[in-house]
Amino acid sequence: MEAIHKRLDKIEFHMRLLAKMKEEGEYPFYRMVIEQGLTEEELIEVYKLCAEVNKKMHEQVEEGLLSRSSLLTHFVGMLNIKLDPLSTIRAIQAQEKLYQELMETLLKVSPYR
Numbered sequence: 001m002e003a004i005h006k007r008l009d010k011i012e013f014h015m016r017l018l019a020k021m022k023e024e025g026e027y028p029f030y031r032m033v034i035e036q037g038l039t040e041e042e043l044i045e046v047y048k049l050c051a052e053v054n055k056k057m058h059e060q061v062e063e064g065l066l067s068r069s070s071l072l073t074h075f076v077g078m079l080n081i082k083l084d085p086l087s088t089i090r091a092i093q094a095q096e097k098l099y100q101e102l103m104e105t106l107l108k109v110s111p112y113r
Contacts, residue, residue: 006039009039009040010037010039010040013039013040013043014033014034017030017033017034018034026095027095028090028091028094028095029088029091029092029094029095029096030095031091032083032087032088032091036082036083037082038080038082038083042080042082045080046079046080046083046088049075049078049079050092050096050098050099050102053071053074053075053102053106054098054099054101054102056070056071056074057071057101057102057105067109068105068106068108068109069109071102071105071106071109072106072109072110075089075106086110086112086113089103089106089107089110090103090107093107
């Protein structure tokens with residue numbers, strides 16, 4: 001019975017995301033979340049990861065550190081296994097203005113741009 005409730009919660013969450021989508025290209029990250037079957041909790045974890053890496057990026061800037069490759073390593077290593085790192089970075093960059101600078105930085109240091 002608990003499994004049914006979890007599945008229903010996931011479906012309801014995906015429906016809320018779909019309701020936010022007006023056009024196919026407008027919310028690429030939400031589309032990816034739905035296609036990969038992430039739960040609401042897993043999405044929250046991705047946003048927490050973005051906030052954490054964003055904070056580290058600003059700390060590195062303040063400390064005068066030049067290399068940002070550790071940020072990419074941390075992001076990729078902690079990202080939900082259901083998500084492809086490069087596609088996720090591009091989708092978040094396109095959708096989430098709050099993390100646009102971070103995603104641009106991660107793309108710059110990525111060997112797979």
